[in-house]
Amino acid sequence: METVKLSDIVLRWYPEMLPSLKKNELNSMIVLRDGMSILKPTDALEIIQYSICEHQNDNYLQ
DSSP states (O other), X not given: OEEEEHHHHHHHHOGGGXXXXXXXXXXXXXXXXXXXXXXXXXXXXXXXXXHHHHHHHHHHHO
16 A cells, blocks of 8 residues: 555646646545556546545535
8 A cells, every 4th residue: 555645646647737736636645555656547537536526525515
């Protein structure tokens, strides 16, 4: 297992998305079962999308 910030995933696979993400999204801690070394770009995109959705849901609850 490896714990990384979402910003690490974004910088590695989709750096062009960096300006469009909020600071709290980028600082999200993500636990990767098998670590970043075997993470595929499609998996990275799915993690990024899920994190964005989670933060949007939090905004509605406040």
